[in-house]
Amino acid sequence: MxxxxxxxxxxxxxxxxxxxxxxxxxxxxxxxxxxxxxxxxxxxTERIDGFVVDRGFQVLNTGYPRAADLDLGALQLGWFERGAVVRVDGTAHRVVDPRQRPADVLGTATAPVGSLRDKAALAAFSVRAGYLPVGRLLAAPERTAEQALRAAGVGSTALDRFFRPFLAGVLLEDELGTSSRYLDLLWRSFVRGSIGLPARGxxxxxxxxxxxxxxxxxxxxxxxxxxxxxxxxxxxxxxxxxxxxxxxxxxxxxxxxxxxxxxxPRQVTTHLHVLPESPWRRPLIVLGAPGGRLVNSVVVSDAQPRYSPDGRALLASSTLAPTREEEVRAEIAAAHDVAPDDLDHLTTVTVPGAQPAALPPLRLxxxxxxxxxxxxxxxxxxxxxxxxxxxxxxxxxxxxxxxxxxxxxxxxxxx
Ligand SMILES: Cc1cc2nc3c(=O)[nH]c(=O)nc-3n(C[C@H](O)[C@H](O)[C@H](O)COP(=O)(O)OP(=O)(O)OC[C@H]3O[C@@H](n4cnc5c(N)ncnc54)[C@H](O)[C@@H]3O)c2cc1C
Structure with missing residues (x-):
């Protein structure tokens, strides 16, 4: 034919x-x-036992310039808060964008993710990425993401407890060897937009x-x-x-x-679990701890309740290297402070070609x-x-x- x-x-x-x-x-x-x-x-996206299951945890960022091509209203997005939960010695600390949650400024300032100087460096890095013209960002000398963050004044504790796991969930690599140019553009979209999940996945x-x-x-x-x-x-x-x-x-x-x-190619493995109810009151990404295998674990149904058919909580937990569910179950449970037996395993997916690497020199x-x-x-x-x-x-x-x-x-x- x-x-x-x-x-x-x-x-x-x-x-x-x-x-x-x-x-x-x-x-x-x-x-x-x-x-x-x-x-x-x-x-x-597929439906498993009534749950909306994306093939790997990913989100729509409205700070992307091309998000303007979409009818965001029709997607009926459910939103994450800007920030993350960092667990240190078993205690959960929120690190959130103070523009969205002024009441959390003190909690973020005292969270054990580096000194006040680190947090000031994070704020300055965010202002620069969010508000300088793109041409100026791209004209800056190119280095790796880690070199750029260190040059911006971010110390090892902030790097290892916050930036590395937070960025690993997006870049799908935890060496932070990605181009600083891509880091700048990515961080700009986080500063300027919100991240959400469509009602239908x-x-x-x-x-x-x-x-x-x-x-x-x-x-x-x-x-x-x-x-x-x-x-x-x-x-x-x-x-x-x-x-x-x-x-x-x-x-x-x-x-x-x-x-x-x-x-x-970059790859990611995501484990989906169900809990009787969410252990959290707010939709935030929980970051993996240094030395662990998880990059993050997220109650996706906290951001988008339509991902669950009946109010139970749907969790997506990701590792960079392929893992078996039983290898990471205890770590997932610890991230949410629940018992491992409370987690009901729904499915696991490994996406081998999730996205191409963006190493320096980045050819945009x-x-x-x-x-x-x-x-x-x-x-x-x-x-x-x-x-x-x-x-x-x-x-x-x-x-x-x-x-x-x-x-x-x-x-x-x-x-
Ligand atoms: C788990 C995961 C998490 C991610 N997280 C994020 C995130 O949070 N934010 C973000 O911005 N990006 C994220 N990404 C990356 C983002 O999804 C991709 O960059 C983007 O969707 C790529 O779109 P594309 O059109 O370039 O390629 P693709 O989506 O791969 O589209 C290519 C299409 O071509 C088809 N095709 C292949 N071969 C043939 C053939 N021979 N003939 C006809 N058709 C063919 C394929 O079936 C496919 O439909 C993530 C990706 C994954 C997998």
Missing amino acids: SSRAEVVVVGAGLAGLSAAVRLAAAGVDVHVLEAGAHAGGRLS MQAVGEQLADRLAPGRLSLHTAARSVSPGSVVTDDGTWSATAVVVATDPDTAARLLPAVEASA RRPVELGDGLFVCGDHRDTPSIQGAMASGARAARAVLRTVRPAHHDDRRTS
Whole structure:
């Protein structure tokens, strides 16, 4: 069977969907081919015993510039508080953003996560990342995240008890070898936005974008086997197109397009448990302790009550190295000060290619146009995040429009 569209997009993750939606809005005849069973790619959710279970713990950060492309109201987000719980010698301490919780200033100031000087350094680092123009942030000398934090005056205690586990949950590495440029952009989004979970799970983010495509424009269960200028081969036949956008995960993109270099993948293992009720009164991420295996453990249903069918608490606890549930059960119980036997194990998932590494030198805005009508987008072209995926899709759409609608592009530039 052979089919034709003006533009074929391979992959219905946030990058491919962001590109396709923009192209469709510009009047382009676009068709999306997706190997999997759902739209949204790595944002994937299933229901287990009535619980909403995301494939690995992840959150939507409204501080991302591209969050503006989403209808956040329709996602019915439930929110985490800005900050985290740090457990030291068995006692839980809250470290929270004083702008959100002025009443907690004293508790945060006295929490054993470093000296007052460390906390002042954290505040100054946050003001700089949150409010300097992005151009100034990116013009700063690049180093590793740990070097940047130490240079900002953050000492070892604050680094090991707060920053390392907090950032490990996002960067999926705990050496803090990630580029300081990505740390700056990431921290900026934390300062400027809030983090939340959609009522129907993270997959709803991708599905919202997919719903903006006209019916029949997305083919699920359709893997591209090979891509060449003007053509995409699938098991069901060949698609011809003026432009082809490869919007897959980085490994597949490197396989389909020799011009795309492979990237080092980060992985994460997440254990899901149920408790009869939440041990906490506020929705905060509990950080793993130094020397432990957990990076964090979170009562996700405290932030988004719709993740639970009946008011029981749903916990997501993550480790960087693959772990078996019985290896970390006691640590999870200690993080929440409950008995190990109280935890009812729901499922465990390991995501091997959760996101590409962002080591220095970070190459932001890697080329999305490869020539001969071939384009590429995905989190490996920008930053390893929802923001990076959506921004790369937007860039790819603009590049495609320059090729397939040169007049439209010129009109936009002159209007
Ligand atoms: C557990 C976990 C936690 C995370 N936490 C966060 C977080 O808190 N905040 C954040 O910003 N980011 C987080 N991320 C990263 C974020 O999810 C990704 O950066 C982003 O979703 C990548 O989108 P993408 O469109 O580039 O790629 P993908 O989502 O991988 O989409 C690629 C699509 O291409 C499809 N595909 C692959 N091969 C083919 C083929 N041959 N033919 C057709 N289709 C194909 C795939 O099925 C997939 O649907 C996390 C990721 C994981 C897994």
